[in-house]
Amino acid sequence: MSEFDERLRAADPAAGMSYQHPNADAMISRIEARAPLARRHVLRSFQLKMASAVTMAAVLTVGGIAVLEGAGPALQVLTLSAAKAPGHPSPSNFGAQAVPKSGMMRIYEEFDFRAGSSLGTTPGTAPSYELSLPASASSEAARLAAVFNVAGTPADTNHDGSDWTVTDTASDTLDYENYGGVPQWYFNRAPSNASSSMTTDGTTAAMPSNSTIDADLQGYLTQLGYGYSVTNPQYSSQTVTGGNAPGQADVTTNEETANYSVTIDGVLTDQTVGITIDSNNNVIEVDGPAFSLMPSVNYPLQSPSAGVSVLEAQQRAEFPPASSGTSDQGGNAAPLSSGSVSSPPSTSPGSAPSDTTTTNPGDGTTTTAPSGPPIVDVTLNAVSTSLSSYTLTDGSVWMLPLYTYTGTVTNSDGSTYTGTWTTLAVDPSYVRLPISSSGGINPGGPILY
Amino acid sequence: MGSPQDDRFRRLVHEHSPAVGNYLRRRLHPLTVADLDDLVEETLFVVWRRLDDVPSEAELPWMIGVARNVLRNARRSHYRRTNFESTLSEPAGAPSAEDFVIADSGVRDALVALNDDDREILMLNAWDGLDTHALGLALSITTNAAAVRLTRAQARFRERFAATQVI
Numbered sequence: 001m002s003e004f005d006e007r008l009r010a011a012d013p014a015a016g017m018s019y020q021h022p023n024a025d026a027m028i029s030r031i032e033a034r035a036p037l038a039r040r041h042v043l044r045s046f047q048l049k050m051a052s053a054v055t056m057a058a059v060l061t062v063g064g065i066a067v068l069e070g071a072g073p074a075l076q077v078l079t080l081s082a083a084k085a086p087g088h089p090s091p092s093n094f095g096a097q098a099v100p101k102s103g104m105m106r107i108y109e110e111f112d113f114r115a116g117s118s119l120g121t122t123p124g125t126a127p128s129y130e131l132s133l134p135a136s137a138s139s140e141a142a143r144l145a146a147v148f149n150v151a152g153t154p155a156d157t158n159h160d161g162s163d164w165t166v167t168d169t170a171s172d173t174l175d176y177e178n179y180g181g182v183p184q185w186y187f188n189r190a191p192s193n194a195s196s197s198m199t200t201d202g203t204t205a206a207m208p209s210n211s212t213i214d215a216d217l218q219g220y221l222t223q224l225g226y227g228y229s230v231t232n233p234q235y236s237s238q239t240v241t242g243g244n245a246p247g248q249a250d251v252t253t254n255e256e257t258a259n260y261s262v263t264i265d266g267v268l269t270d271q272t273v274g275i276t277i278d279s280n281n282n283v284i285e286v287d288g289p290a291f292s293l294m295p296s297v298n299y300p301l302q303s304p305s306a307g308v309s310v311l312e313a314q315q316r317a318e319f320p321p322a323s324s325g326t327s328d329q330g331g332n333a334a335p336l337s338s339g340s341v342s343s344p345p346s347t348s349p350g351s352a353p354s355d356t357t358t359t360n361p362g363d364g365t366t367t368t369a370p371s372g373p374p375i376v377d378v379t380l381n382a383v384s385t386s387l388s389s390y391t392l393t394d395g396s397v398w399m400l401p402l403y404t405y406t407g408t409v410t411n412s413d414g415s416t417y418t419g420t421w422t423t424l425a426v427d428p429s430y431v432r433l434p435i436s437s438s439g440g441i442n443p444g445g446p447i448l449y
Numbered sequence: 450m451g452s453p454q455d456d457r458f459r460r461l462v463h464e465h466s467p468a469v470g471n472y473l474r475r476r477l478h479p480l481t482v483a484d485l486d487d488l489v490e491e492t493l494f495v496v497w498r499r500l501d502d503v504p505s506e507a508e509l510p511w512m513i514g515v516a517r518n519v520l521r522n523a524r525r526s527h528y529r530r531t532n533f534e535s536t537l538s539e540p541a542g543a544p545s546a547e548d549f550v551i552a553d554s555g556v557r558d559a560l561v562a563l564n565d566d567d568r569e570i571l572m573l574n575a576w577d578g579l580d581t582h583a584l585g586l587a588l589s590i591t592t593n594a595a596a597v598r599l600t601r602a603q604a605r606f607r608e609r610f611a612a613t614q615v616i
């Protein structure tokens with residue numbers, strides 16, 4: 001372990017502390033009383049709903065091939081793996097929505113999605129692409145290393161055959177990693193080899209133009225030969241100054257970074273490429289995905305308006321409304337006692353957080369506690385289509401069309417904020433979602449700002 | 450003796466709540482330690498609701514992923530609340546994250562010079578002990594992407610750290 005790593009680990013502000021909840025058993029009782037376990041059959045029923053048109057496809061399906069009416073081409077039903085692709089909600093994202101309890105800060109919200117009038121109602125078609133991935137990770141690492149002039153032999157970094165590193169005598173490194181999904185590569189020039197980026201007068205050096213950094217990257221992409229394009233560069237400059245002891249000059253490192261989105265046939269994808277150079281146009285870092293494309297396949301899409309229904313259905317599946325008399329709304333720190341009656345909370349869209357009123361039949365007294373998450377109205381008024389990577393159960397990786405909706409969330413207090421939500425655009429007839437004990441479903445789900 | 454679900458949940462709480470609590474404690478700002486127990490409880494509430502989805506081979510990273518979202522939402526609520534109530538002041542006597550400052554100024558300066566993504570993955574690895582597979586789970590990215598991001602963040606940290614040490 002290097003000095004850097006040791007110092008970083010030693011700097012842990014929680015080192016030596018071990019969090020202990022003051023009363024874990026009481027907390028467990030509260031949690032279990034607040035809500036029952038999420039019912040898996042609800043999730044599965046959603047998956048069946050999501051694949052509702054799959055019912056039709058199933059009639060037409062032989063061995064996983066659906067045939068469109070009208071003598072269209074045979075299309076593979078895309079059976080998504082539970083493995084997560086970059087940028088997609090994972091099980092942990094489900095933590096973004098839950099039910100608050102009485103007396104605590106309100107952390108969660110439940111969304112009621114509606115399709116704005118501007119969203120299209122006509123289904124279309126769009127290309128999907130199976131990715132061609134390097135056959136040998138070590139060979140690809142060696143090929144990439146040659147492109148970046150890193151002389152050395154690929155080493156199996158984690159001894160699992162998936163992460164290969166080439167390091168030369170100057171400590172420049174090339175990493176290639178393939179743990180499933182879209183493989184990624186990364187080149188890093190050792191700081192000592194980029195020392196020309198440092199000045200000792202504390203000033204910011206003049207940096208190469210944006211067109212220069214663009215040309216640097218294009219040169220590498222041509223040599224790499226994957227065949228994808230990049231667009232939407234986001235440029236940023238960094239100036240890092242340190243070493244300010246009295247009487248001694250600062251050392252300033254000047255860098256410029258450009259991050260690009262990878263496009264396929266002009267459509268944005270979830271993949272990115274980045275490059276960082278110093279003031280003398282020495283390349284310090286470059287990274288990106290390692291894939292080329294197989295011929296595209298046109299899949300029918302659900303309409304943008306229909307996709308909103310999928311978002312809504314997904315939320316219902318994640319947090320189904322509780323039936324009257326259960327504690328699933330979670331408003332009380334203590335469970336509803338037997339003999340009490342509970343008035344079901346209002347769940348009207350856009351309403352303020354509702355209360356649960358509990359009447360004790362013995363003395364007629366009532367107690368009121370805030371209940372359920374705030375339900376907020378979201379009208380989705382804009383949608384864009386991009387491509388996102390998914391791994392199928394057969395191990396193949398595809399770029400599939402994705403709808404990204406933008407909408408304004410109106411809180412009960414009248415304040416607003418903007419959010420985006422995504423869902424797979426491919427007609428559900430052609431998609432089979434994973435049923436996994438650990439993965440849940442992955443298309444859709446909120447991205448919260 | 451409870452149901453298998455009860456038993457599993459109790460085990461998760463007792464085995465992993467210290468690590469989840471430490472994860473949250475390191476990142477509380479602008480919340481305070483007074484919020485820590487609530488955040489832990491909210492995290493565990495989500496775990497309970499989604500108990501069937503907690504992968505047995507990666508319980509802690511999954512729970513840290515939940516805690517990350519809980520913290521993000523709590524911060525968002527905090528900022529919205531403070532925007533709405535512009536006169537809100539910090540509760541007296543409640544230590545903030547600044548009370549847990551990093552004593553090593555070289556490390557602190559290098560971390561400050563990193564972007565948020567680099568800083569987060571570096572801290573998850575060095576302080577929370579997550580390897581690349583666990584990082585992928587916690588950050589909702591592939592192991593590939595996690596490995597690349599970690600390597601990149603480590604390189605940048607070393608570079609920044611070296612720059613702050615050069616006199």
